[in-house]
Amino acid sequence: xxxxxxxxxxxxxxxxxxxxxxxxxxxxxxxxxxxxxxxxxxxxxxxxxxxxxxxxxxxxxxxxxxxxxxxxxxxxxxxxxxxxxxxxxxxxxxxxxxxxxxxxxxxxxxxxxxxxxxxxxxxxxxxxxxxxxxxxxxxxxxxxxxxxxxxxxxxxxxxxxxxxxxxxxxxxxxxxxxxxxxxxxxxxxxxxxxxxxxxxxxxxxxxxxxxxxxxxxxxxxxxxxxxxxxxxxxxxxxxxxxxxxxxxxxxxxxxxxxxxxxxxxxxxxxxxxxxxxxxxxxxxxxxxxxxxxxxxxxxxxxxxxxxxxxxxxxxxxxxxxxxxxxxxxxxxxxxxxxxxxxxxxxxxxxxxxxxxxxxxxxxxxxxxxxxxxxxxxxxxxxxxxxxxxxxxxxxxxxxxxxxxxxxxxxxxxxxxxxxxxxxxxxxxxxxxxxxxxxxxxxxxxxxxxxxxxxxxxxxxxxxxxxxxxxxxxxxxxxxxxxxxxxxxx
Amino acid sequence: xxxxxxxxxxxxxxxxxxxxxxxxxxxxxxxxxxxxxxxxxxxxxxxxxxxxxxxxxxxxxxxxxxxxxxxxxxxxxxxxxxxxxxxxxxxxxxxxxxxxxxxxxxxxxxxxxxxxxxxxxxxxxxxxxxxxxxxxxxxxxxxxxxxxxxxxxxxxxxxxxxxxxxxxxxxxxxxxxxxxxxxxxxxxxxxxxxxxxxxxxxxxxxxxxxxxxxxxxxxxxxxxxxxxxxxxxxxxxxxxxxxxxxxxxxxxxxxxxxxxxxxxxxxxxxxxxxxxxxxxxxxxxxxxxxxxxxxxxxxxxxxxxxxxxxxxxxxxxxxxxxxxxxxxxxxxxxxxxxxxxxxxxxxxxxxxxxxxxxxxxxxxxxxxxxxxxxxxxxxxxxxxxxxxxxxxxxxxxxxxxxxxxxxxxxxxxxxxxxxxxxxxxxxxxxxxxxxxxxxxxxxxxxxxxxxxxxxxxxxxxxxxxxxxxxxxxxxxxxxxxxxxxxxxx
Numbered sequence: 010x011x012x013x014x015x016x017x018x019x020x021x022x023x024x025x026x027x028x029x030x031x032x033x034x035x036x037x038x039x040x041x042x043x044x045x046x047x048x049x050x051x052x053x054x055x056x057x058x059x060x061x062x063x064x065x066x067x068x069x070x071x072x073x074x075x076x077x078x079x080x081x082x083x084x085x086x087x088x089x090x091x092x093x094x095x096x097x098x099x100x101x102x103x104x105x106x107x108x109x110x111x112x113x114x115x116x117x118x119x120x121x122x123x124x125x126x127x128x129x130x131x132x133x134x135x136x137x138x139x140x141x142x143x144x145x146x147x148x149x150x151x152x153x154x155x156x157x158x159x160x161x162x163x164x165x166x167x168x169x170x171x172x173x174x175x176x177x178x179x180x181x182x183x184x185x186x187x188x189x190x191x192x193x194x195x196x197x198x199x200x201x202x203x204x205x206x207x208x209x210x211x212x213x214x215x216x217x218x219x220x221x222x223x224x225x226x227x228x229x230x231x232x233x234x235x236x237x238x239x240x241x242x243x244x245x246x247x248x249x250x251x252x253x254x255x256x257x258x259x260x261x262x263x264x265x266x267x268x269x270x271x272x273x274x275x276x277x278x279x280x281x282x283x284x285x286x287x288x289x290x291x292x293x294x295x296x297x298x299x300x301x302x303x304x305x306x307x308x309x310x311x312x313x314x315x316x317x318x319x320x321x322x323x324x325x326x327x328x329x330x331x332x333x334x335x336x337x338x339x340x341x342x343x344x345x346x347x348x349x350x351x352x353x354x355x356x357x358x359x360x361x362x363x364x365x366x367x368x369x370x371x372x373x374x375x376x377x378x379x380x381x382x383x384x385x386x387x388x389x390x391x392x393x394x395x396x397x398x399x400x401x402x403x404x405x406x407x408x409x410x411x412x413x414x415x416x417x418x419x420x421x422x423x424x425x426x427x428x429x430x431x432x433x434x435x436x437x438x439x440x441x442x443x444x445x446x447x448x449x450x451x452x453x454x455x456x457x458x459x460x461x462x463x464x465x466x467x468x469x470x471x472x473x474x475x476x477x478x479x480x481x482x483x484x485x486x487x488x489x490x491x492x493x494x495x496x497x498x
Numbered sequence: 499x500x501x502x503x504x505x506x507x508x509x510x511x512x513x514x515x516x517x518x519x520x521x522x523x524x525x526x527x528x529x530x531x532x533x534x535x536x537x538x539x540x541x542x543x544x545x546x547x548x549x550x551x552x553x554x555x556x557x558x559x560x561x562x563x564x565x566x567x568x569x570x571x572x573x574x575x576x577x578x579x580x581x582x583x584x585x586x587x588x589x590x591x592x593x594x595x596x597x598x599x600x601x602x603x604x605x606x607x608x609x610x611x612x613x614x615x616x617x618x619x620x621x622x623x624x625x626x627x628x629x630x631x632x633x634x635x636x637x638x639x640x641x642x643x644x645x646x647x648x649x650x651x652x653x654x655x656x657x658x659x660x661x662x663x664x665x666x667x668x669x670x671x672x673x674x675x676x677x678x679x680x681x682x683x684x685x686x687x688x689x690x691x692x693x694x695x696x697x698x699x700x701x702x703x704x705x706x707x708x709x710x711x712x713x714x715x716x717x718x719x720x721x722x723x724x725x726x727x728x729x730x731x732x733x734x735x736x737x738x739x740x741x742x743x744x745x746x747x748x749x750x751x752x753x754x755x756x757x758x759x760x761x762x763x764x765x766x767x768x769x770x771x772x773x774x775x776x777x778x779x780x781x782x783x784x785x786x787x788x789x790x791x792x793x794x795x796x797x798x799x800x801x802x803x804x805x806x807x808x809x810x811x812x813x814x815x816x817x818x819x820x821x822x823x824x825x826x827x828x829x830x831x832x833x834x835x836x837x838x839x840x841x842x843x844x845x846x847x848x849x850x851x852x853x854x855x856x857x858x859x860x861x862x863x864x865x866x867x868x869x870x871x872x873x874x875x876x877x878x879x880x881x882x883x884x885x886x887x888x889x890x891x892x893x894x895x896x897x898x899x900x901x902x903x904x905x906x907x908x909x910x911x912x913x914x915x916x917x918x919x920x921x922x923x924x925x926x927x928x929x930x931x932x933x934x935x936x937x938x939x940x941x942x943x944x945x946x947x948x949x950x951x952x953x954x955x956x957x958x959x960x961x962x963x964x965x966x967x968x969x970x971x972x973x974x975x976x977x978x979x980x981x982x983x984x985x986x987x
Contacts, residue, residue: 045899112857118850162893179860180813183938184769186890189938229815246724261829262820268850269816294817325668327719327758328783331751340750361607361757369603401675406649410525410534446507449672450875451679453952457947463942 017140018215021108022197023154024083025054028075028106030097032058034066039112039159040088041066043148046162047086052155057082075100084156085109086148091116091127094144098134107372111143111161117203117271118145128205128271135206144272146202147178150185153221158200158259161185169194169197170223171218171302175211176202176230176270180295190463191303192470196221203270208233210241217245226252226302231272235283242287250493252301253292255280269425288496290489297485300477304486305493307475308441314338314491318365319387320397320445321373325480326365332481336488340364343453347388354380366393371402375426386438394434394442395483398423400462401449418457424465431474444476445468445483464496506629510597511686512643513572514543517564517595520577523555528601528648529577530555532637534650536575541644546571546591564589573645574598575637580616583633587623593884600632601648606692606760607634617694617760624695634759635691636667637843639674639684642710647689650674658683659707659712660791663698665691665719667761669784674975679952680792681959684925685710692759697722706734713794715787720761724772731776739982741790743777744769775813777985779978786974789966793975793983796964797930802881803827803980807854807969809886809934810862814969815854818884821970825977829853836877843869854879860891864915871919875927883923883931883971884972887912889951890938907946913954920963933958933965934972 029047033040036205044058046066048197057078065071072078075085075097085101087094087109092114101109115130135141142148147158151170159178166183171193175181178200185198196219199212209229216222232238242251257266258277266272283290292298316338318329330340335336342363343351351362354377361367364382378396385391404418413420431442448462466476503632518536533547537556546567554560561567564574564586574590576598583602590598607805617633617827631637639656642981648667651676660682664670674687685708688701698718698975705711721727731740746755747766753762770849772781781787805827807818813950819829831852832840843866850856853872856910867885874880893907902909920931937951955965966972 042899147834160899162898174613177816179810182891183888186939190942190944236846255818256816259820259823261823262816264852265819265829265850265854269856293820294968296968296970321668327666327751327754330754331651331745331748332783334748334750336636340754354641361754363753363757365754399672402649402671409651410531410649446673450675451952451955453679453956455679455948456949456952459948460942460945463940463945466940477649477784479783481785 011460012175014211015098015218016213017107018193020083020151021140021142022151022156024107024156026057026080026082027052027054027084027086028057028059028072028078028082029086029088030059030101032066032071034059038088043086043088043112043159046157046160047155048157049162050157050164052157054083054154060116075104078104081388082106083108088112089290095130098131102134102137102139106139108142109139110148111141111202112146112148113143114145114202116144117205119270120268120271125271128203129355132205141206142199143202144205147181147200149200150181150198152195156186158182158198160491165194167194168196168221168223170306171195172212172219172222172225173198174212174216174225174227174229175200176204176226178202178270182226183295184299185300191299191305192232193299193303195311203272204233209238210234213238213241215250217249218243222249222253224250224302224305226298228254228256230257230270230273230297239283239287242289246288247496250290250305251288252292252298252305252489253284254292254294254298257285267388290493294491296482300482301489303475304490307470307473308443308487308490311494312441312490313488315341315390315392316391316395316487317343317388318395318397319368319378319381319385320366321368321371323398326361326367329480329484332484336484338484338488338491341390343384343388344390347384351381351384371399373409375423375430378427379430379434382434382442386434386440392440393487394429394440395480396427396442397443397445397447397480398427399449400458400465403457405458418461419464422461422465424468428468428472428474431469432472439472442474443483443487444474445480446476447479447480450486503703504699504707506596509572509641509644510629512640513596513645515546515569515571516541516543516573516575517548517561517567517571518565518577519590520582520685521549521555521560522577526628531603532575532577532648533718535649536644539653540655541643541645541646543643544850550962564593566595571595575601575838577601583842584619586896587620587884591623591626591628595628597629597631597639599635599715600630601635601637602632603634603691606694607757609669611758614760617692621694630695631688633694636670636689638689639670639687640935641684647671647674647687653682653955654678656683657685657710659710659795660684661708661711661714662687663701663705663714663716663718664689666717667691667692667760669717672784673788676788681786682788682792682795683774683898692761693722699723699726702727702740706730706738711789712740713739713741714737715791717745717787719744719746719755719759720764726770728776731778735892736985739779739789739794740777741794741978742772742773743781743783743787773957775931777907779982781978785971789971789975790978792964793979796959796962797932797976797979800983801930801976801979804879804881805884805976806832806877806880806882806885807884808857808867808874809855809858809869810857810888815850815856817967818854820975821973825973827973827977827980830879832873832877833879836873840870840873854860861889861896864912864919867916867924868919871923871931875891875923875929882976883929884934885916885920886934886936886969887916887930888936888938889947889954893950894944894947907950908953911950911954913957917957917961917963920958931963932972934967935965936968936971
């Protein structure tokens with residue numbers, strides 16, 4: 010990357026001072042929500058609210074215009090109505106602002122000639138030393154500097170390896186919340202809306218170069234410069250995984266992206282061909298995007314396709330076989346000596362030891378499961394382990410049967426012992442282990458199971474093991490990691 | 499259906515007396531778990547535990563053998579080891595028992611010649627007046643009579659319209675729990691395991707004829723009699739939807755079903771062709787099976803494919819368009835007069851009114867959403883409404899912004915007002931309404947959102963509106979209902 014792009018983005022992601030133009034005292038207005046969010050998340054630089062009415066908002070002195078602000082301003086967040094936008098942009102340019110994000114909407118995405126015309130005029134402000142994000146965006150989240158998007162006041166302040174770009178601000182807002190529970194942490198997250206200046210190629214180029222970013226994920230409705238996009242991927246090939254949800258590939262979807270960010274959806278086959286050629290990991294929903302990102306964070310780069318699946322309950326193993334094979338993964342038999350060892354440990358009926366290993370009973374204790382994990386760890390024909398645990402049976406049914414309904418569910422958990430087994434097997438054999446914990450009850454009165462589910466999920470995650478709610482989701486995410494290796498090697 | 503099949507099944511689903519052969523006092527043994535489950539769920543008939551050791555179990559007198567039981571026994575649950583099975587079957591036959599379920603495993607599914615031989619001998623007992631379920635099954639759940647499966651002690655006692663058949667007992671056990679929260683109720687649920695006597699065709703024929711069953715769902719690993727299967731569907735065509743998960747269609751999956759129930763998986767293309775020809779609604783995972791069953795219960799038979807999608811947040815509407823169109827549904831523009839009316843109610847920027855209707859803000863109040871619902875209700879080009887509500891923003895973010903973190907989340911709910919709007923629009927325009935409530939946080943500390951989610955879900959469901967966790971799942975389930983109509987009309 011030319012040093013100029015890094016130079017251009019640094020004051021945007023790490024501004025020492027920022028202005029909120031259109032700051033408001035009304036808590037229902039964007040101009041208040043974004044100001045409050047940045048204060049609450051704990052941005053460390055200086056904040057200048059700007060509003061012609063002056064006064065004070067959220068304990069900060071309000072400046073009536075940009076020129077009134079003493080000293081330089083690195084970054085500006087603009088939330089004024091469309092009619093006041095150009096004056097704000099001129100003031101920013103004159104003040105020497107390095108970057109602005111425009112939350113205001115009503116431009117290219119309206120589909121009107123006036124909207125397109127105004128957007129072209131906005132874009133012209135981005136051609137000098139000042140870069141523009143938006144319009145029609147939610148802005149930037151950078152945990153390191155304490156910038157955040159609308160309404161990300163409670164996003165994590167921990168920095169992490171994911172660089173995220175999105176034309177949908179709502180998806181950024183959702184993902185920032187989802188990420189907290191999943192232990193997904195970001196280097197930067199950028200909502201760039203209509204992308205009149207900064208758009209996918211600039212952000213990809215930045216993330217490819219950014220040392221803090223290891224995994225890139227995003228939601229795009231259009232790509233502004235196809236040849237540059239493909240060139241970027243050629244240069245990156247295999248260095249960092251890029252997971253992209255390209256929306257608007259159907260006829261109706263293409264229509265919807267036009268009225269969302271004014272992008273052109275494009276033909277499904279052309280796009281899919283180009284993205285595949287570029288080595289992009291293509292996903293088709295928010296859930297798949299999140300699951301794939303999660304898998305790339307928790308699984309090692311060299312995760313292999315030959316999977317051992319173990320747990321109790323036969324349909325689980327049949328389903329495992331079908332869904333893994335459909336995704337290009339395999340569930341091979343154990344080698345004869347390993348199978349022989351297993352047969353010594355288990356009774357001859359009520360289970361199937363060949364892989365998938367169906368132990369017949371979801372309450373199978375960790376000590377028994379450990380023997381299967383050990384076998385899968387030893388077997389040279391196995392790369393990856395998937396362990397299925399249905400907490401409802403382990404916790405609720407066992408407690409019920411023991412007549413101890415007054416005890417907390419966590420008292421019956423296999424988690425400390427099973428986690429220890431996972432850690433030991435992983436350390437000894439160096440194979441990744443994935444947990445699948447389906448939740449089979451959503452009754453209001455069984456909320457205690459969900460509480461315990463989250464507690465156990467957090468414990469496995471903290472130790473580096475990913476946890477999925479279903480085998481299908483685990484398999485789909487794993488397949489993305491495996492395929493990326495196949496592409497780059 | 500020949501009256502003989504109804505006659506044969508009635509004493510099995512509604513036994514006046516039943517024996518548990520292999521009853522045990524040990525709470526970890528099947529012979530105790532199944533006995534306890536039937537007592538706890540409140541079976542109304544007479545229960546005779548049978549065990550050569552005699553004595554008393556769970557407060558019931560134990561009989562040392564079947565001949566000792568005074569009077570007739572309609573049904574027997576057999577949990578003895580394989581070695582004692584034939585004696586038990588002989589005693590049942592001699593006692594005039596009408597049906598038995600065999601929980602014991604270790605037969606055809608072992609893949610050994612001995613296993614297959616024993617299974618053939620078991621099957622011979624089913625050729626007279628006594629029908630056999632299993633072996634290697636979890637039994638029957640019939641809420642009306644109070645029979646239940648292993649370990650379904652807490653299944654609902656409410657009867658409902660779903661007839662469920664499954665070669666996987668674990669799936670039955672899971673589904674009985676999942677169903678409780680979703681308001682899915684069963685006429686009967688039958689786990690038939692290896693299916694040596696009673697199997698898919700008998701159960702389908704029964705459910706087609708059973709007046710209490712309106713929707714049939716099931717998990718099958720093999721079909722014992724292809725021509726009969728197809729004939730049954732020809733006779734049923736269009737009368738009752740049948741949702742089937744046929745597992746074992748991949749090579750590895752086919753191997754897994756053999757060691758699960760000894761069935762033959764079969765070729766994917768042959769199966770899919772045959773099932774499609776039969777008008778079966780084919781699904782490929784437990785989640786899809788449940789979602790489709792749920793949709794057939796909550797949506798009217800004549801649900802149409804032209805969908806209006808409404809909510810706040812742009813990526814939602816793009817995603818909606820893509821995922822609905824991929825499934826063969828459409829998201830047509832509103833008619834010009836309806837669009838004109840909408841434009842009067844909404845500001846010209848920050849939203850897209852053309853369908854999907856993106857109101858730009860997930861906190862859009864019910865009074866505004868009602869206007870869009872009214873428009874979609876009026877428009878003759880729209881059949882079905884999907885309303886997206888992200889509770890995190892409506893509840894948590896609004897409460898946060900109002901500085902009222904000490905108040906319960908339910909205080910901020912749109913639910914009573916929005917539910918009222920749903921009811922009025924549905925009554926006035928006769929169009930089905932589906933709610934989608936994505937949950938975007940799984941942090942341990944945000945469990946209050948999940949509690950409120952379940953409370954609201956229950957309220958919508960109680961009023962007859964289905965609620966899905968994601969748009970993709972809603973669309974997939976809706977598409978099954980729409981396609982069934984297309985097949986039968």
